Structure formats: C-alpha cells, structure tokens
Amino acid sequence: GIQVEQSPPDLILQEGANSTLRCNFSDSVNNLQWFHQNPWGQLINLFYIPSGTKQNGRLSATTVATERYSLLYISSSQTTDSGVYFCAADGTGGFKTIFGAGTRLFVKA
Amino acid sequence: DTGVSQNPRHKITKRGQNVTFRCDPISEHNRLYWYRQTLGQGPEFLTYFQNEAQLEKSRLLSDRFSAERPKGSFSTLEIQRTEQGDSAMYLCASSGGIYRARGFRDTEAFFGQGTRLTVV
Numbered sequence: 624g625i626q627v628e629q630s631p632p633d634l635i636l637q638e639g640a641n642s643t644l645r646c647n648f649s650d651s652v653n654n655l656q657w658f659h660q661n662p663w664g665q666l667i668n669l670f671y672i673p674s675g676t677k678q679n680g681r682l683s684a685t686t687v688a689t690e691r692y693s694l695l696y697i698s699s700s701q702t703t704d705s706g707v708y709f710c711a712a713d714g715t716g717g718f719k720t721i722f723g724a725g726t727r728l729f730v731k732a
Numbered sequence: 733d734t735g736v737s738q739n740p741r742h743k744i745t746k747r748g749q750n751v752t753f754r755c756d757p758i759s760e761h762n763r764l765y766w767y768r769q770t771l772g773q774g775p776e777f778l779t780y781f782q783n784e785a786q787l788e789k790s791r792l793l794s795d796r797f798s799a800e801r802p803k804g805s806f807s808t809l810e811i812q813r814t815e816q817g818d819s820a821m822y823l824c825a826s827s828g829g830i831y832r833a834r835g836f837r838d839t840e841a842f843f844g845q846g847t848r849l850t851v852v
Contacts (some may be wrong), residue, residue: 656840664821664846666775671840709774711841719788720765720825720841722774 625650625714629723636700636730644695644726646710654713654720655686657695659706666709669695700730736844738824744850745814752810753847757826764807765841766799767823768792775823781807814851821846 626649636642648655657669670677670684672693677684681700686693697704707725714721737756745751757764762783767775778797780788783804793799796814801807811818827841 654840658843664769664848666823666843668840668842711775719777719780719790721777722767724774 624719625652625712625721627710627712627721627723629708629710629726631726632724633727634729636728638700638702638730638732640700640730641696641698642700642728644697644708644710644728646693646695646712646723648691648693648710648712650691650714652688652691652712652714655693656711656720657684657693658709658711659704660709660725661706669708697728700728702730702732704728705730736824736826736842738822738844738847740847741845742848742850744852747816747851748813750810750812751814751849752808753822753824753849755807755809755824755826755844757806757824758828758842761826761828761842762804763827763841764801765825765827766807766809767825769821769823769846770819778809811849814849816851819849819851821848 628647630645655673656671658666672684672686674686674688681698683696707727709725711720711722739754764781766778769775778793779799781801796812799809823846825841825843828839
C-alpha cells in the first residue's frame with residue numbers, strides 16, 4: 624500500500640516566523656489532506672488538495688502529484704498554531720486513508 | 733448537521749471487559765472509517781464501510797474487534813476481552829463519494845473528536 628512520510632518530525636519556531644512542512648508519498652494518490660490535531664485530539668481539516676495550490680489565511684498548501692509530494696506553508700506563525708500536523712493520502716488501489724507520522728510544531732511567544 | 737459525533741468521549745474499563753463505541757457520521761456521507769491512534773503516532777486505519785457494507789479491514793483488527801454499520805447510518809466498534817494494549821484513541825471519520833469520468837472518487841474526510849479508551 625501507499626506510504627506517507629512527513630518532515631521534519633519536530634519543529635520549534637519563534638512567533639512570527641514562517642515554516643514549510645513536507646509530505647512525500649510513495650504512489651499515485653486519489654486524495655490528499657492536511658490536518659491539524661489540537662491538544663484535545665481533534666483532527667481539524669486544513670486542506671483537501673490532491674493537486675494544485677490552495678490558500679486559507681496564513682496557511683497555504685501545494686501538491687505536486689507527478690513528483691509525489693505536498694507542502695504546507697505556515698506564515699507569521701502564532702502560538703495557537705502549535706500542535707501536530709498530519710498529511711494523509713488515499714492510494715489509487717484502495718479506500719483507506721494512510722497517515723504520516725506527523726510534524727510536531729511548537730511556536731514560542 | 734454538526735459533523736461527526738462519537739460517544740463516549742472517554743472510557744475506562746478493566747482488562748477483560750467488553751466495550752462498545754458509537755460513531756454518527758455526517759448525514760449525507762456514505763463512507764465511514766475507524767482509526768486507532770496511540771500516543772505519539774499518526775492514526776492507523778482499522779476498517780472502512782461504504783453504506784452498510786464493510787469493504788476493508790486492517791490486519792490490526794483482531795478477532796476481538798468487530799464493527800457494524802446497520803442501515804448505513806451510525807456505526808459501532810466493539811472490543812471484546814479488552815487488553816491493556818487496546819488503550820488508545822479511537823477515531824471515526826466519514827466522507828462522501830462522487831462519480832467522476834475516471835470512476836468513483838472519495839471526497840474530503842471529516843473526523844469526530846474520538847473516544848479515548850483506557851484499559852486498567
């Protein structure tokens with residue numbers, strides 16, 4: 624099945640800094656999503672982005688399906704951005720969504 | 733519709749007891765998923781339903797685990813004879829499916845708040 628790898632595993636930022644999180648996937652994908660998991664465990668949808676570029680406020684994402692990667696950009700980071708960011712992808716051969724191990728982000732005030 | 737709902741939010745049980753969790757998906761979604769997440773890890777796929785049919789099960793889902801989705805609406809996940817290793821967050825997600833020129837495609841998945849199970 625498809626494999627999903629995220630980098631970096633951990634990231635510490637000063638408030639106001641920008642960052643880029645990367646997600647590599649091993650096979651063609653039908654769907655790709657980015658989530659933010661808050662301290663209570665809730666997975667919050669950030670982007671549904673099997674290809675192309677999308678922006679939502681200070682966040683944007685780009686998926687280059689032909690090169691099998693996706694990037695999540697966080698600009699002007701805030702302490703409330705802290706948490707774990709997951710990339711999840713559906714391979715073309717099945718229905719299950721496979722998650723990466725996540726990037727743990729801590730934004731310092 | 734307020735999204736995917738899971739009950740209970742927390743469950744503490746003694747080893748050997750049976751537990752059952754419930755998931756109510758977004759009403760117009762025909763696909764429903766169960767995941768398990770342990771501390772420091774990403775969610776791991778357990779099983780998937782399209783309407784009432786259980787179409788895929790992970791090898792993680794041992795014989796002690798069973799999931800149902802009667803009438804294609806809510807779903808239950810039961811764990812029999814719980815073990816300490818079953819302690820985890822159990823997450824439910826739902827999504828819709830649409831037909832495109834190249835076949836059936838899943839749409840964006842939304843997750844519930846999870847049920848945190850502690851086996852003592």
